[in-house]
Amino acid sequence: MPHTPSEDTATDRTALVVVAHPRPDSLTAHIARLTTRRLTGAGYRIDLLDLAADGFDPRMTEADLPDWNNREKTYSPEVESHMRRVLAADVIVAVFPVYWMHAPAILKGWIDRVWNYGFAYGRSKPRLAGKRMLWLGLAGAADDDELVGIMQQSLSAQLDDGIAYYCGMAHSSVGLLAGAEEKPQRVDAEGNLRLDEALTGATRDAHYAALEAKATGFVDDFVAGDRVAA
Numbered sequence: 001m002p003h004t005p006s007e008d009t010a011t012d013r014t015a016l017v018v019v020a021h022p023r024p025d026s027l028t029a030h031i032a033r034l035t036t037r038r039l040t041g042a043g044y045r046i047d048l049l050d051l052a053a054d055g056f057d058p059r060m061t062e063a064d065l066p067d068w069n070n071r072e073k074t075y076s077p078e079v080e081s082h083m084r085r086v087l088a089a090d091v092i093v094a095v096f097p098v099y100w101m102h103a104p105a106i107l108k109g110w111i112d113r114v115w116n117y118g119f120a121y122g123r124s125k126p127r128l129a130g131k132r133m134l135w136l137g138l139a140g141a142a143d144d145d146e147l148v149g150i151m152q153q154s155l156s157a158q159l160d161d162g163i164a165y166y167c168g169m170a171h172s173s174v175g176l177l178a179g180a181e182e183k184p185q186r187v188d189a190e191g192n193l194r195l196d197e198a199l200t201g202a203t204r205d206a207h208y209a210a211l212e213a214k215a216t217g218f219v220d221d222f223v224a225g226d227r228v229a230a
Contacts, residue, residue: 013226015044016089020096020107027180028138032095038219039093047085051106056082058109060185064116071118072215078197081092084200091132091226093219097180098139101154111163126168133164133172134222136215140186142196151175175218177211 017036021028029157036046056078063076074080084094094108103111115121120128137155141147155174182204183195199207
């Protein structure tokens with residue numbers, strides 16, 4: 001699918017916003033749109049990458065398997081086009097639902113296929129050096145569930161340390177947005193999943209307003225850090 005970064009003559013900085021949810025009416029998509037507006041307001045050109053809408057295939061192909069003897073390998077045309085978009089971005093923001101304390105398969109597959117040997121790693125000076133990354137993950141766990149802290153640690157270890165740091169990025173942070181479901185989920189003392197009563201009316205409105213505020217806070221802090229780094 002063709003993509004055109006939004007025009008903004010006040011800046012030459014580009015934000016690649018990666019959305020990893022199959023439904024355009026999802027809360028994930030809503031937070032992605034909110035993020036895009038926030039970044040645009042901060043002066044970024046936006047390159048929006050909706051993995052599901054673009055039909056991205058997360059399954060590794062033979063054409064995209066690393067060749068450990070050739071870090072200059074040319075990968076599939078699809079992957080090479082995504083590599084160019086990553087290189088063109090100053091900052092990258094991924095917005096996704098959290099599944100089993102992991103990023104969803106389509107986002108993980110994008111990392112597997114695109115952030116490949118010779119491109120994202122395997123060089124003395126990484127090509128992604130200097131770039132900054134924000135991971136916005138939406139989770140159904142209730143805000144006050146003890147699992148949220150464990151989830152934050154798990155995602156940070158995977159995404160900040162296992163991916164971004166390994167690829168030489170200047171900064172990476174995970175913004176975890178718990179309480180994304182209308183029936184907040186929690187794990188009881190016996191390890192069983194429990195669902196709270198569904199949020200309704202003014203309580204529901206206040207809950208999601210707070211979640212939106214938390215999301216914009218993560219984005220604003222990220223933008224502020226980028227200004228300092230620049």
